Amino acid sequence: MKNYKSPLRFLGIATLVVTALVATACGSSKSSSEGSSTSSATPTEIRIGYQQVPNGDLIVKQQGLLEKAFGSGVKISWKLFDSGGSVNEAILAGSLDIGLVGSSPASRGISSGIEYQVPWIFDVIGKAESLVVKSNSGIKSIADLKGKTIATPFASTAHYSLLAALQDAGLSDKDVKVIDSEPDAIYAAWQQGSIDGAYIWNPNLAKLVSSGGTVLITSEDLAKKGKTTYDLAVVTNAFATKYPAAVQKWIDQQNVAVKQIKSDPDKAAASVAAELNISATDAKQQLSELVFLTASEQAGSAYLGGGLATNLYAAAQFNKTLGKIPTVKPESAYSGAVNKSFAQAVK
Numbered sequence: 041m042k043n044y045k046s047p048l049r050f051l052g053i054a055t056l057v058v059t060a061l062v063a064t065a066c067g068s069s070k071s072s073s074e075g076s077s078t079s080s081a082t083p084t085e086i087r088i089g090y091q092q093v094p095n096g097d098l099i100v101k102q103q104g105l106l107e108k109a110f111g112s113g114v115k116i117s118w119k120l121f122d123s124g125g126s127v128n129e130a131i132l133a134g135s136l137d138i139g140l141v142g143s144s145p146a147s148r149g150i151s152s153g154i155e156y157q158v159p160w161i162f163d164v165i166g167k168a169e170s171l172v173v174k175s176n177s178g179i180k181s182i183a184d185l186k187g188k189t190i191a192t193p194f195a196s197t198a199h200y201s202l203l204a205a206l207q208d209a210g211l212s213d214k215d216v217k218v219i220d221s222e223p224d225a226i227y228a229a230w231q232q233g234s235i236d237g238a239y240i241w242n243p244n245l246a247k248l249v250s251s252g253g254t255v256l257i258t259s260e261d262l263a264k265k266g267k268t269t270y271d272l273a274v275v276t277n278a279f280a281t282k283y284p285a286a287v288q289k290w291i292d293q294q295n296v297a298v299k300q301i302k303s304d305p306d307k308a309a310a311s312v313a314a315e316l317n318i319s320a321t322d323a324k325q326q327l328s329e330l331v332f333l334t335a336s337e338q339a340g341s342a343y344l345g346g347g348l349a350t351n352l353y354a355a356a357q358f359n360k361t362l363g364k365i366p367t368v369k370p371e372s373a374y375s376g377a378v379n380k381s382f383a384q385a386v387k
Contacts, residue, residue, distance in 0.1 A: 081285070086115070086137055088117065088118050092316055093242070095312075096297030096308075097297070098312050102315050131156060140273060140274075144195070146272050147355035150374055158377055159275055160294055163331060165271060171239045179256065182256065182257065186216060189237075193221065221238075268351055273294070301327060
């Protein structure tokens with residue numbers, strides 16, 4: 041499917057648009073995400089923004105789990121996006137109900153007033169997202185990046201992690217030429233020799249490594265330094281409030297996919313391989329580089345029950361320090377946007 045493209049590349053630049061949307065929205069993020077209602081209303085269509093990330097979302101899509109769960113009366117519309125920043129833009133435009141974004145885009149979205157909530161963690165990002173440089177570039181450390189050209193999708197978790205790695209090494213994006221590029225374009229630029237490296241995720245990360253790349257630092261390394269990143273589901277408050285039973289059914293199927301990854305990795309890898317057009321062996325390897333949590337694990341205090349909100353608030357503060365967003369909301373805005381009730385209700 042076509043990717044959604046917008047001239048808005050940064051949520052911070054879109055303050056006027058967001059302000060107008062928030063001013064006309066019904067209720068706050070806090071009030072609409074405290075719990076699911078008892079409404080059994082069923083939508084005629086669910087618009088889902090997905091990305092080519094090797095996780096349970098691709099299993100749900102490839103195996104038609106939602107189509108089976110909802111039946112023929114509900115149209116499941118899958119829309120492909122390149123990054124979380126583009127998903128945020130589509131939600132602002134009113135063209136999505138559910139989407140996959142990284143934790144940094146989610147933090148930016150909450151900071152900018154997007155009316156959505158986080159009810160599910162697709163994965164905790166580990167080695168599957170990394171900074172890779174050309175093996176013959178002479179770059180041996182983060183400090184060696186000074187004056188080099190590094191590509192990453194702006195407003196993504198990869199962008200957040202790149203900036204965190206630079207800061208930890210005493211550098212900034214003023215010392216390094218950081219350019220905005222989507223995953224497929226990054227691979228093309230790498231082949232053309234127009235970039236020295238990239239902070240990117242699988243499957244394009246694996247392509248760069250196999251094309252003469254060396255991993256310099258991973259998101260797993262940065263998590264050990266307190267900069268953990270996630271792939272998250274966001275659901276608009278309007279959709280979650282009107283169709284809580286549908287959100288619950290969606291999360292039930294996501295939990296089925298996670299359990300499959302853990303109990304039948306070969307079947308899970310086959311579905312991911314089909315979606316990404318890679319071998320089942322490569323898909324299985326890429327799945328192993330992410331951490332997957334069942335609904336009961338997610339509902340605990342370390343994740344949807346508290347830890348994730350703390351992480352999103354810290355990410356907002358970090359992005360504000362770097363000048364990537366204009367303001368940080370009170371901590372309650374981030375805790376109010378994380379909704380554990382759906383994960384708790386999974387049977």
